[in-house]
Amino acid sequence: MITAYCSNCQSIELVDLTKVEALRDDIVWIDMVEPTREEEIYVEKALGIEVPTRDDLKDIEPSARLYTEDDAVFMTASLVWKAETDAPVLTDVAFILAGKRLITIRYAQPKSFALFIAALHRVPAHWRTGASLLAKLFETIIDRTAEILELSVARIDVLSTHVFGDRAKKIRKPANYLEEKLRDIAAHQRLVSKVRDSLASMSRLMTFFYNVPAVQQDHGTKELCRTVSRDIQSLSEHSSYIAGNITFLLDASLGLINIEQNSIIKIFSIASVVFLPPTLVASIYGMNFESMPELRWAEGYPYSLGLMLISAIIPFFFFRWKGWL
Template identity: 65%
Template sequence: MINAYRSNCEAITLSVQQPIAELFQDIIWIDLLNPTQQEERYIEALLGIEVPTREDLKDIEPSSRLYVEGGNVFMTASLVCKADTDEPQLTDVAFILAGNRLLTIRYAEPKSFSLFIAAISRVSGEHRNGVQFLLKLLETIVDRTAEILEKSVAGIDGLSTGIFGSQARGKRKAPRFLEDRLADIASYHRLLSKVRDSLMSLSRLQTFLFSVPAIQQDANARELCRSIGRDIPSLSEHASFISGNLAFLLDASLGLINVEQNAIIKIFSIASVVFLPPTLVASIYGMNFHVMPELDWTYGYPVAVIAMLVSAVIPFLFFRWKGWL
């Protein structure tokens, strides 16, 4: 799909059947979403550049992600998508400055794009251009990343309250409940790792973009790019701080699981020790020998039962006195 936006922020859809000569000259942003080979060739003929393929976007070498060719600036960044689901992913998005136009190529739908498109009319300036659209789009991506981190903090805080809240009030959690929380912790860890990878790629892109002549020659663009550059390290530090808290939560949850499991084992151990003497007494009087003094004793049975109870109570009281119960 080829979505295009004019300098007045009007959105139009381009078709490969439409003659290139009939295109509006004031198109400044072309957004390729899951493009076909025909659409890629159409854009190549329109802009006079070689459009990177999906395989090209997967290259991780900096020289393949950030470069200038024929006066056009090619940049690729990894963005977080599906952050609100249980399976967050990273998707590679290409940003290309071809003259005064911006070309984006993506094979997923990060929420930051839909947010930017919804507020595209807010892009100020009488003479809007691709550089301005790119910087505003990057700003929206950074803001969306900050929103993801804020939601993660709220979710992790609720998770921490659920794990430690009842513990603080003296109510113990079942090991099964704590084990289920490990899956939640793993989910947040997966999301944070994706966010940190995305911020790292955005940091490299911003550093490269800041050196582009189109940015250096425009004071407003230069200041906005510098502002984005300040926000990205701040978010990276915040993500690292959250990851540290998440690591503590994981260690604490594992510790609580061990405590609860040890408490269960302790109960079984005490029960086995408490019932061992009664079992011994019952075993002795359960033997079927002809010569046993108590066989003909009138009070033999009640005495044996009392002996079993006493032998169970004495270890129990001893454990309580030692503070083991």
């Protein structure tokens, strides 16, 4: 699907691809979402540029993601998609500056694009050029990334309360409660990792974009790029801090699981020691030697049971006194 946006924020969906006509002069942004080969050919003929394909976007070589060709600037960044789900992914998006027009090519629906389109009418008229719109779009992408990190921090805080707070209240939880929390920790780590990869991609892109002539010639766009670059740096440091908190939470959860396992082993160990003296008594009286004094004693059976009980009680209270139970 191809959607064109004019300088007055009017959107036009290009559906007639049977003939290539000159695009309207007021079209400043062409948004291509999961374009077909016919749609790619249409844009290539209309703008006189070669549109990157889906396979081209997956290339990780810097020379294939950031380059200039025939006065057109080609940039590719990795953005976080499906951040609210349990399986966030990175999706590659191409940004092309061809003259005064911006062309975006994407095969996903990152929320930052929907936010930018919804706020497009608030962009000042003198900012509605390809380079200026792209700078504003980058600002929206970074704002959305900051929102994802804030959401992740809030969820990690709740998770930390579940791991530590419930234990302080001595609330009984299922046996595999902490194991389930480990899965939640892994999900948060995956999201923050995707965000960090996206920020690294955007940082490299902004360095390249800042030196584009169209940006250097526009003071407002140039200053906005500086602001976005500083935000990327701040968010990168913040994401590292969050990753450290997740690592601490992971280590603490594993430590709590280890403590619980040690407690279980301790109980079994103490139980085996407690029942060791009664077992010894039973073993002695289980030997059918004819010369044993208690063998023909009428009170021998209750005597041996009492002796086994006493030999179990004494170690039990000794362990209680020592604080091992």
